[in-house]
Amino acid sequence: MESILKSMWQTLKNMFRRSVTVLYPSDKIVVPETSRGMIILKVDPDSHELLCTGCGECKRVCPTGVIDVSSAGDGEKQRASTFMLDISNCVFCGLCVEVCPYSAIEMTYKYELTASHADYLHYDLEELVEYGKQKPREFWI
Amino acid sequence: MIYLNIFLKSLGLLVLMLLAVYVMIYLDRKLVGHLQARHGPMTGFHGVVQPLADWLKMTFKGRSVSQNSKGALIIFAPFFALIPATIIYTIIPISRRLLLYRTDVGLILIFTLLFLSILGIAVAGLSSGNRQSAFGSLYVIANSLGFILPMVISTISVMFLSGSMDMIDIINAQQRAWFVLTQPIGALIFLISSVQLVSRSQLEIPSTDVQNIAGFDAEFSGVNLNFLRFTEYINVLTLIGLTTMIYLGGWLGPINLHSVGWYIVKTYAVLFLVLWIKNSIPWPRFEASMSRISWRLLFPLSIFNLILTIVFVVFIKPLIRV
Numbered sequence: 001m002e003s004i005l006k007s008m009w010q011t012l013k014n015m016f017r018r019s020v021t022v023l024y025p026s027d028k029i030v031v032p033e034t035s036r037g038m039i040i041l042k043v044d045p046d047s048h049e050l051l052c053t054g055c056g057e058c059k060r061v062c063p064t065g066v067i068d069v070s071s072a073g074d075g076e077k078q079r080a081s082t083f084m085l086d087i088s089n090c091v092f093c094g095l096c097v098e099v100c101p102y103s104a105i106e107m108t109y110k111y112e113l114t115a116s117h118a119d120y121l122h123y124d125l126e127e128l129v130e131y132g133k134q135k136p137r138e139f140w141i
Numbered sequence: 142m143i144y145l146n147i148f149l150k151s152l153g154l155l156v157l158m159l160l161a162v163y164v165m166i167y168l169d170r171k172l173v174g175h176l177q178a179r180h181g182p183m184t185g186f187h188g189v190v191q192p193l194a195d196w197l198k199m200t201f202k203g204r205s206v207s208q209n210s211k212g213a214l215i216i217f218a219p220f221f222a223l224i225p226a227t228i229i230y231t232i233i234p235i236s237r238r239l240l241l242y243r244t245d246v247g248l249i250l251i252f253t254l255l256f257l258s259i260l261g262i263a264v265a266g267l268s269s270g271n272r273q274s275a276f277g278s279l280y281v282i283a284n285s286l287g288f289i290l291p292m293v294i295s296t297i298s299v300m301f302l303s304g305s306m307d308m309i310d311i312i313n314a315q316q317r318a319w320f321v322l323t324q325p326i327g328a329l330i331f332l333i334s335s336v337q338l339v340s341r342s343q344l345e346i347p348s349t350d351v352q353n354i355a356g357f358d359a360e361f362s363g364v365n366l367n368f369l370r371f372t373e374y375i376n377v378l379t380l381i382g383l384t385t386m387i388y389l390g391g392w393l394g395p396i397n398l399h400s401v402g403w404y405i406v407k408t409y410a411v412l413f414l415v416l417w418i419k420n421s422i423p424w425p426r427f428e429a430s431m432s433r434i435s436w437r438l439l440f441p442l443s444i445f446n447l448i449l450t451i452v453f454v455v456f457i458k459p460l461i462r463v
Contacts, residue, residue, distance in 0.1 A: 004418075004421070004422050007421040007422055008417060008418065008421040008422075010421070011176040011177070011417065011420055011421040012176075012417070014175065014176055014177060014178040015175045015176060017178060018178075019175075019178055019179055019180045020178045020179070021178075021179045021180055023180060023183060
């Protein structure tokens with residue numbers, strides 16, 4: 001009986017407190033620091049060169065196999081020639097970011113990833129680099 | 142002149158019923174939202190047009206009928222439920238004047254029609270031609286049987302106290318004290334049963350978790366589903382109105398207010414209480430609520446309350462009068 005009264009008191013208090021939900025999409029909350037969203041490819045700020053060498057570590061570790069990458073060049077000059085990402089099957093586990101030896105992959109806060117067609121959810125190298133030029137926090141504004 | 146009077150009263154009742162259901166749907170969505178620290182619907186000004194939007198959506202949505210369903214029965218089943226549910230309002234005295242037909246057996250008739258309406262809802266499930274919906278219907282019947290029985294027994298106590306089954310006599314018998322004060326156990330049983338019988342959400346009984354996608358109304362869509370939902374809301378309104386009339390003195394109030402006003406104020410106060418309780422406590426499983434709450438608690442308690450009342454009416458009341 002005491003627990004019933006306690007929960008009734010709690011729900012009554014809820015009536016007078018601020019709503020925990022927001023009226024999306026007109027209102028949006030600030031996503032938590034640790035949240036994981038859209039994947040981007042980073043570019044070296046000084047040389048403006050792509051950091052990704054196309055070593056394929058991310059492709060190997062991806063549990064859903066949404067990354068497809070190939071490289072061109074040898075040694076120091078090795079760079080990714082193609083990088084395909086199918087975000088529709090991505091589980092946002094962040095393993096690709098963790099495993100990357102060059103810290104070339106980063107996860108942003110962009111979570112609105114719907115599209116009118118499945119093909120629009122396939123991103124190539126240029127698009128991923130273009131996304132990387134934006135500041136991470138700008139994604140959800 | 143008498144026909145005009147009846148016509149106007151019927152029209153008044155219909156308008157009142159539709160408005161009451163509208164406000165109830167709104168409260169059911171908005172109030173529950175606030176109880177759960179949510180915004181609730183925001184269509185129009187703070188969601189006031191949400192019930193209308195719901196109605197329009199369901200009315201103009203395509204109606205699909207399953208091939209396995211029982212042809213005409215699935216089309217007319219919602220009306221089997223709706224007609225008894227609305228007939229009840231010819232007997233319920235909402236105010237001193239707003240009553241279409243006064244009968245000596247009002248209370249019994251109300252419960253009979255209420256149960257008939259619930260049976261109509263059960264027929265709706267059985268006519269779906271879907272095994273899970275049929276199970277859903279059985280849940281509806283079991284649930285209503287389990288909770289209407291303690292309700293009826295506790296109202297028998299009220300009948301003993303008021304000496305009548307006529308609704309107006311029952312309300313007039315509460316001039317000195319409402320029956321919630323003289324029959325607290327009965328009122329509690331009535332309230333708990335009402336909470337259990339108010340089961341519209343898919344997640345509650347009679348659509349248990351297993352039948353979440355296959356409740357008794359799984360095969361209904363469009364206008365038919367609209368009628369079914371409307372019936373359920375009217376039944377809830379009836380149950381809560383009965384609580385108001387039997388235990389809270391109907392139109393009687395401490396200060397002078399229009400009798401319909403008192404009825405509405407009390408009904409919505411009880412509705413608030415029911416929704417508040419319903420959304421505050423974790424919901425027991427179907428069989429747990431049936432066995433632990435209904436058959437093992439409410440049923441014996443209502444019998445005990447009846448015995449107490451009979452002892453009071455037969456042995457103690459004559460002594461007090463002397």
